[in-house]
Amino acid sequence: MTAAEVAKTAEVLREAARTNSPCPPVRSHLGDGDIQAAYAVQRTNVERGVAAGRRIVGRKIGLTSPAVQDQLGVNQPDFGTLFADMAVPEGGLVEAGRLIQPKVEAEVALVLGAELPHRDCTVADVLRATDFALPALEIVDSRIADWDIGIVDTVADNASSGLFVLGGTPVPLTGLDLRGVRMTMTRDGEVVSEGTGADCLGSPLNAAAWLASTLAGMGDPLRAGDVVLTGALGPMAVAGPGDRFEARISQLGCITVEFATDTEGDRP
Numbered sequence: 001m002t003a004a005e006v007a008k009t010a011e012v013l014r015e016a017a018r019t020n021s022p023c024p025p026v027r028s029h030l031g032d033g034d035i036q037a038a039y040a041v042q043r044t045n046v047e048r049g050v051a052a053g054r055r056i057v058g059r060k061i062g063l064t065s066p067a068v069q070d071q072l073g074v075n076q077p078d079f080g081t082l083f084a085d086m087a088v089p090e091g092g093l094v095e096a097g098r099l100i101q102p103k104v105e106a107e108v109a110l111v112l113g114a115e116l117p118h119r120d121c122t123v124a125d126v127l128r129a130t131d132f133a134l135p136a137l138e139i140v141d142s143r144i145a146d147w148d149i150g151i152v153d154t155v156a157d158n159a160s161s162g163l164f165v166l167g168g169t170p171v172p173l174t175g176l177d178l179r180g181v182r183m184t185m186t187r188d189g190e191v192v193s194e195g196t197g198a199d200c201l202g203s204p205l206n207a208a209a210w211l212a213s214t215l216a217g218m219g220d221p222l223r224a225g226d227v228v229l230t231g232a233l234g235p236m237a238v239a240g241p242g243d244r245f246e247a248r249i250s251q252l253g254c255i256t257v258e259f260a261t262d263t264e265g266d267r268p
């Protein structure tokens with residue numbers, strides 16, 4: 001994979017995002033299975049974002065739950081980058097047309113108080129470095145038409161990131177059983193996703209340790225202040241105009257988001 005091919009693929013994905021018009025899968029450009037090339041594409045667009053003034057606030061882990069892996073036919077976790085402009089306020093409204101083909105997931109977010117610099121990060125390291133946990137919704141999106149993605153497509157496409165919502169009540173980790181949390185998410189009152197902390201690579205803490213080790217190995221470790229979305233606890237659910245999602249995660253609380261209809265404006 002040449003630098004020119006990486007740059008071209010990054011441009012295709014940027015253009016899809018800019019025009020809200022999905023593109024064909026990029027795995028044919030990058031080589032099916034070339035995950036390193038896919039991360040190079042992701043990095044290119046993250047660097048473009050930073051150069052354009054976007055602020056990195058953390059990372060997301062994707063493909064941690066068997067339910068999501070089955071939905072997408074992928075069998076390993078990945079990560080993407082969170083920017084401040086992707087945050088939607090708790091209980092807020094996602095404007096119509098902001099995303100291409102959104103889906104919603106409920107997750108545990110960890111907010112770090114210290115760097116995680118080791119390539120062999122342990123759960124104890126994660127526990128020590130975490131300031132607090134929050135309930136979170138991740139609104140994933142794909143710049144690839146019809147979500148026809150494999151691992152290379154989603155990695156190149158910033159792990160299919162879209163927007164995220166963080167709960168506003170921090171929960172200290174002392175006494176918190178993150179493996180045992182139970183999540184139920186509804187769309188307009190109907191249950192559309194359920195899962196537990198154990199469904200996220202055995203525990204959201206395992207997922208965070210995987211991410212910290214992976215990023216340290218890439219020379220770009222997790223830092224104090226970073227938000228880590230540790231990965232879906234249950235299957236993703238499709239979001240459409242007018243939908244209201246509510247997720248309850250035991251020990252952490254409840255979090256909601258709504259999708260505007262075409263006629264609604266933005267709301268703080």
Ligand SMILES: C=C/C=C(\O)C(=O)O
Pocket residue numbers: 061062063064065068105138140154159160230231232
């Ligand atoms: C395609 C995205 C998947 C995730 O974000 C996840 O599994 O958490």
